[in-house]
Amino acid sequence: MGDTIFGKIIRREIPADIVYENDDVLAFRDLNPQAPVHVLFIPKHAMATLNDAIPSDATLLGNLLLAAADYAKREGFAEQGYRTVINCNEHGGQTVFHLHVHLLAGRSMHWPPG
Numbered sequence: 237m238g239d240t241i242f243g244k245i246i247r248r249e250i251p252a253d254i255v256y257e258n259d260d261v262l263a264f265r266d267l268n269p270q271a272p273v274h275v276l277f278i279p280k281h282a283m284a285t286l287n288d289a290i291p292s293d294a295t296l297l298g299n300l301l302l303a304a305a306d307y308a309k310r311e312g313f314a315e316q317g318y319r320t321v322i323n324c325n326e327h328g329g330q331t332v333f334h335l336h337v338h339l340l341a342g343r344s345m346h347w348p349p350g
């Protein structure tokens with residue numbers, strides 16, 4: 237895949253408000269937050285979209301969700317609740333082609349989304 241703005245954040249070439257990091261995952265606040273808490277969880281070894289995932293990526297995909305849940309617990313909003321979202325390609329509304337999980341919290345959210 238080509239490099240993206242998120243690759244530059246991983247390499248610390250551009251600034252980001254990084255809130256969580258482990259060996260596989262980096263998380264930082266979204267530049268254009270859609271909720272009081274809006275954090276993006278990305279794999280350090282990038283894939284462009286969820287369509288590119290293969291069975292050997294199962295652990296990595298799980299680690300992204302576990303990191304988001306861990307962050308929610310540590311920040312104290314897990315019980316109240318939150319939303320995780322992966323946008324894929326045009327109809328999913330994806331704009332940055334480095335797989336990421338949005339974690340949104342701090343307000344009530346509705347379903348279905350618009």
Ligand code: 5GP
Pocket residue numbers: 241252253264265266267268269276322323329330331332333
């Ligand atoms: P997507 O639409 O691909 O699911 O989500 C991409 C997200 O990345 C958007 O919510 C957008 O606000 C965020 N974003 C785009 N560029 C940057 C950036 O340079 N820094 C940060 N922190 N977020 C960004």
